[in-house]
Amino acid sequence: MATEYLGIDIGGTNVKMGIVDATNGNIKNFYSHETSSWRASGHFVERLGDAIVLQLKENPDVKKVGIGVPGLISRDRNTLIEITAIPETNGIHIIPVLKERFPDHEFFLENDANAAALGEYYFGEEKLPEDYIFVTLGTGVGGAAIIDKQVFKGGGGNAMEPGHMPSENGKVLERIIGKNELLDMANEMRAAFEGETKLPADGTISTTGLVAAASEGDELALQIFDRVGGLLGDGLVSMIRILDITTVLIGGGLSASFDYILPAIQRQLKYWLTPYYVKTLDIRRATLANDAGLLGAASLCF
């Protein structure tokens, strides 16, 4: 029988879990629950434990559980430090608490972006090197680094917050190319644009519409993504110079724009970096998409 792990992706909106086949990443017993209802009970971790009971009862061969959480955790991976979306769990030693209830099981805790990054290694469509940078583009700009097939923790345990690196105009990167800021920028550029474009002029540009327009060669949409790619590229230069890692995976909802931001990313990387880096440069789109969180959590069990 194939090895199976329980993966749990704790998000601000939903907690998703499922039994993951370690050999191929197939998911069964998928279960999703609203985060807010467990929060309202005042016993979030207990409710989480109840859901784990059900999963393990139906899958008695599963002995390892991986959990991804949206925030800062302790370096020893036992304790929740700063989970902005579920702040009442801050300070809870979640792993010892779960171990007490499930003494025969092993639990692994990780930040969700770190877990998603590791998931690409074990469950992604393409073979990856043992070192890579992972950047997620969405409302925020998250990240992770995998070094020697392991999550890079840095000093305090919570390395890789690329969205909070200083970028242009006194703003951090994610406050310029995060989803909302990207749409503001797009609407502003639309207002000032005098050429032909399919993008609406009434301030209602959507990310889907932007990607669709870019795919049809719309000049303004391509200009907007060129700007996003350029700013992301500059940020990547700093990461590459600090980490000496030249494989970069780009995931998250806005990675749908990958093909249109890539030329500007490449341009900036080639402008700033020396041959030592450029010769092994490899910028790819992440492959796991919607299941990245759950598969990432399960990949912690390897």
Next chain:
Amino acid sequence: MATEYLGIDIGGTNVKMGIVDATNGNIKNFYSHETSSWRASGHFVERLGDAIVLQLKENPDVKKVGIGVPGLISRDRNTLIEITAIPETNGIHIIPVLKERFPDHEFFLENDANAAALGEYYFGEEKLPEDYIFVTLGTGVGGAAIIDKQVFKGGGGNAMEPGHMPSENGKVLERIIGKNELLDMANEMRAAFEGETKLPADGTISTTGLVAAASEGDELALQIFDRVGGLLGDGLVSMIRILDITTVLIGGGLSASFDYILPAIQRQLKYWLTPYYVKTLDIRRATLANDAGLLGAASLCF
């Protein structure tokens, strides 16, 4: 008898070596040789070996040798990759070559900034935590990160090139606050300055003169260092966000300006960082000064 290591600091101008007492960092048998004369012989590594022979003959109890080099090395720390100042050594498997000549001795190779950073841990005046960022200010802006008392190698082995992070006006950090650029900036600010200042107006400002003027409260000198500290602070924010390390050591020749750049560094760090980082923030001046290279090389033997 105290444990002793042979430390070798290979620089573009001189190769310095000496026997270092592991317990207190005292140096004996100090020897310095011009790099250019060994280069001219066409047998740099052989000449280095000859000098090692003499050192080890006089100090038969020394069994470990640490070597710092100014450039890129292989991740396994056996091979010189890109030593700009001594390019004919690029590609030489220096550690196996030395091991063949000295089979009873252990050799440790490291980039010089990495070695100097580690030297602060073992030989510095103040007790350091096990994780810290090290930045050197000089003609270039170099750096290193120590994580768990070890040099952070990153993915390819050559992590931490903070001087090559993009900064303002399409330039990397060291092309704005490196020694020459800093003096250009100072002379330009002097030309535009209308207040009272001790700094010469004829384009001959020196770094020593700048530090002296700042120490006497000179308004322009303080403004110049405020600008340097601000740009360095912004760069440090990126490093701290990527590495999650909040102790920063500043060394190198220009760290003589430490007291005058510190306020601007602190200001930028507090502007950009959240309490998670700020609560443990600790910016210090490195303590080893002139012997940093040699002691750093010796510290590789621990």
